[in-house]
Amino acid sequence: MAQQSILVAPSLLAADFSKLADEVAAIERAGADWLHLDIMDGHFVPNISFGPSITKALRPHTKMPFDVHLMIAPADPYLAAFADAGADHILIHPESGPHPHRSLQAIQGLGKKAGLVLNPGTPLAHAAPVLDLLDIILVMSVNPGFGGQKFLHSQLARIAELRRMIDAQDRPIRLEVDGGVDPHTAPLCIGAGADTFVAGTAVFAAPDYAEAIADIRGGAHA
Numbered sequence: 001m002a003q004q005s006i007l008v009a010p011s012l013l014a015a016d017f018s019k020l021a022d023e024v025a026a027i028e029r030a031g032a033d034w035l036h037l038d039i040m041d042g043h044f045v046p047n048i049s050f051g052p053s054i055t056k057a058l059r060p061h062t063k064m065p066f067d068v069h070l071m072i073a074p075a076d077p078y079l080a081a082f083a084d085a086g087a088d089h090i091l092i093h094p095e096s097g098p099h100p101h102r103s104l105q106a107i108q109g110l111g112k113k114a115g116l117v118l119n120p121g122t123p124l125a126h127a128a129p130v131l132d133l134l135d136i137i138l139v140m141s142v143n144p145g146f147g148g149q150k151f152l153h154s155q156l157a158r159i160a161e162l163r164r165m166i167d168a169q170d171r172p173i174r175l176e177v178d179g180g181v182d183p184h185t186a187p188l189c190i191g192a193g194a195d196t197f198v199a200g201t202a203v204f205a206a207p208d209y210a211e212a213i214a215d216i217r218g219g220a221h222a
C-alpha cells in the first residue's frame, strides 16, 4: 500500500499551560494536522497532566482532530468522558486493563477512531489480534510519562515490522510515533514506514512553530 501523507500532531504537554487556547491556535496556524493530548494519571505513568475538562474547554478553539493518548489505568471508565469532551481519536495502552479488545470496541462504539499504543518494552504481538479494530498504531519511542526524552533508536526496527503488518491489511492504519521526534529523528521513522508524528518539545520549544512542523514533516535540512 502506498505510504500516506505525513501528519504532525504537536503534543500539548510541552505547551505553555498558562495560555493553552492561544497555544492551540498558534499551532493550528502553523500547519499542525492533529492536536495530541497526553492524559496522565500519576499511576499508569509517574506524572499527572490533565483530563476531560481541559480537553473539553479547548474543543471550541480549534478544528484540528483531537488525538487523545490515555496513559491511565483503568481507561475504560473514562472513554465516554473523553468522547464527550471532543476526542476524535482515543488511544489506549494494552497494559491499561485486562481486555484491550473490549476497550477498542468501546471506543468504536462511541463513534471515535481507535488506537493502540505500544511502549518500548511491549511486544508487537499485542497489535496482531486487534488490527481489524485499529485506525492508529502509536509506537512509543520513549517510555511514557514525560516530554523531552531522548529518542530510542531501538524502535525503528519495530516501526518497520509494524509497517509490514499494516501493509498486509486491506485498509489503512496510521503508524504514529511519539517521543523524541524532531527534524533529525522523523526522517529515520519515515524511512522505517511511519507516517504520523507526535512532537512536543521539538515544536513548542522552537522559536518558530511553523518552521518546526514543516521540518518534521519534510525532514531535516542539510
Ligand code: DX5
Pocket (backbone or CB within 6 Å): 011, 013, 014, 036, 038, 069, 142, 143, 144, 145, 146, 147, 148, 149, 178, 179, 180, 181, 198, 199, 200, 201, 202
Ligand atoms: C510522553 C508523551 C509524549 C510527549 C512527547 O509520555 O506521550 O506525547 O509529550 O514529548 P517530546 O516530543 O518532547 O518527546
Ligand code: ZN
Pocket (backbone or CB within 6 Å): 011, 036, 037, 038, 069, 178, 198
Ligand atoms: Zn503521547
